[in-house]
Amino acid sequence: MTADTSARYREFKMPDVGEGLTEAEILKWYVQPGDTVVDGQVVCEVETAKAAVELPIPYDGVVHALRFDEGTTVDVGASIITVDVAPGTPSEAPAAAAPAPPAEPEAEAAEPKGRQPVLVGYGVSEASTKRRPRRGAAAVPEQGAATAAIQAEMNGVPAPAALSRPLAKPPVRKLAKDLGVDLATITPTGPDGIITREDVHAATAPAPSPQAAPVAEPVPAPVAAAPAVAGRETRIPVKGVRKATAAAMVGSAFTAPHVTEFVTVDVTRTMRLVEELKSDKDMAGVRVNPLLLVAKALLVAIKRHPDVNATWDEAAQEIVLKHYVNLGIAAATPRGLLVPNIKDAHDKTLPQLAESLGELVSTAREGRTTPAAMQGGTVTITNVGVFGVDTGTPILNPGESAILAVGAIKLQPWVHKGKVKPRQVTTLALSFDHRLVDGELGSKVLADIAAILEQPKRLITWG
Numbered sequence: 001m002t003a004d005t006s007a008r009y010r011e012f013k014m015p016d017v018g019e020g021l022t023e024a025e026i027l028k029w030y031v032q033p034g035d036t037v038v039d040g041q042v043v044c045e046v047e048t049a050k051a052a053v054e055l056p057i058p059y060d061g062v063v064h065a066l067r068f069d070e071g072t073t074v075d076v077g078a079s080i081i082t083v084d085v086a087p088g089t090p091s092e093a094p095a096a097a098a099p100a101p102p103a104e105p106e107a108e109a110a111e112p113k114g115r116q117p118v119l120v121g122y123g124v125s126e127a128s129t130k131r132r133p134r135r136g137a138a139a140v141p142e143q144g145a146a147t148a149a150i151q152a153e154m155n156g157v158p159a160p161a162a163l164s165r166p167l168a169k170p171p172v173r174k175l176a177k178d179l180g181v182d183l184a185t186i187t188p189t190g191p192d193g194i195i196t197r198e199d200v201h202a203a204t205a206p207a208p209s210p211q212a213a214p215v216a217e218p219v220p221a222p223v224a225a226a227p228a229v230a231g232r233e234t235r236i237p238v239k240g241v242r243k244a245t246a247a248a249m250v251g252s253a254f255t256a257p258h259v260t261e262f263v264t265v266d267v268t269r270t271m272r273l274v275e276e277l278k279s280d281k282d283m284a285g286v287r288v289n290p291l292l293l294v295a296k297a298l299l300v301a302i303k304r305h306p307d308v309n310a311t312w313d314e315a316a317q318e319i320v321l322k323h324y325v326n327l328g329i330a331a332a333t334p335r336g337l338l339v340p341n342i343k344d345a346h347d348k349t350l351p352q353l354a355e356s357l358g359e360l361v362s363t364a365r366e367g368r369t370t371p372a373a374m375q376g377g378t379v380t381i382t383n384v385g386v387f388g389v390d391t392g393t394p395i396l397n398p399g400e401s402a403i404l405a406v407g408a409i410k411l412q413p414w415v416h417k418g419k420v421k422p423r424q425v426t427t428l429a430l431s432f433d434h435r436l437v438d439g440e441l442g443s444k445v446l447a448d449i450a451a452i453l454e455q456p457k458r459l460i461t462w463g
Contacts, residue, residue, distance in 0.1 A: 008086045010059055011079040014046070024048045025073045025239060026080065035063045043081060046074075051371045052335065061085040073239060168195040171314040176200045191247050245337050252398045256312070256433040260393040261442055265450040266414055268424045273456045277350075286354040291329075291383055293459075294406050295353060297452035298381065299325060299346055300463045301445045308445050309378050310401050312435050319436045328380035328397055329357065331364035339397055340369050341377035385409060391427040401437055404449065405429040426453075 014024055024046040031043045042054045043063075061083040068074050166183035168176070172195055176183050181203050183195055190196040238246065270293050277288045302309050302325055309322045327345035331338050340363070342348070342356045363369050380397045385408035394403045407427040414423035430446040452458045 010083045012081045013079050014074045014076050016076045031063050033063050062087040248398050252396045259434045260431040262429050263450045264427045266423045267453045270453045270456050271424050287358045292354050297449045301448035305445050322378045326377045328377035330382035338364050340373040391429045394431050402432040
């Protein structure tokens, strides 16, 4: 008699990070079929739209099959590796070449109950991931049908239409509900098949009168584009961090009305203070640079004008004031632009802020930034000066109200105490969301930052 294969072979599925991500790319496998693995051993590295993460296997056994090759983008919930948890037991092994078959209820029973795997360990309870049924919606199909739909997508076969749910953000869903529009009848035009507000309004627009419809003129056939000469162009797939950054920037630029203000300031005294702090025993072991004092100046300005530290809640039509500052630092990495943030930066002393800033930058450059480190930011600093750029008009990080760009610090002629002297000068640019930050508030914040950098003793008198 054959042993129970459902109990012997365990399917490890692509975990959900819990931040709304739906897919991840397998960057590297650390194991191969036949390798012995133990509970907690890292078996592969995957890249989501937010970070590169190593995945540990949650049980002991021998690798039976790898379901996907390196470089493959896999949906969350799809099986990526099969592990034989009872090696040596005679049984009928599942086919290793084919993707994992839909799990039967008995096989599902073998999975750990109560908590499901996430990208960073186990922490999401099964009950917490269930959604209440929508009013007026059809009954949810049984689990077997849903699993079959996922498997059909993996095999390149379209899933049944009854299981598809139109993709739209909460404000768009509310708009459609208010206008009486069924989202399932709308053809999406947004990125990744997302229905936009314009799509909803277009669906409610009256159809043109047949009598008024002009006769279409014959249109000449388009001239075919000349084929690209080999070697003159390179096409790079848009995925991972680049894909997420593009979507976030487009969404921010066309959702939040941006205003950018500029100020040029003499930072000679700040640069002197930087040199003094480098030899201060209290700052031993941490990196001291101008960005540190710029960050501290921004934190003091937010303390003096707390209304700038807020976010716009479109769904609730509310302005949410944040009584904490998670300070984002834009970092250019080999994987693209990342914006990790320093949690509760407002509570940190200057040495603590310097230590956190150093750890954040080094971790980002090494590619070890976690998804949690990039969540919950309230304001951001982008240091374009390191590239020799004078200034820029930075785009807001989604969900934040302001972003400060710091330009290159250069020796320039400057009127100081009535005489033209060479001074170290930089230009600051502050972009803010004009829905919740008006011109007066934004100007005061930027003026305070400049005043502190011109006279850094204000860190004491204002802080």
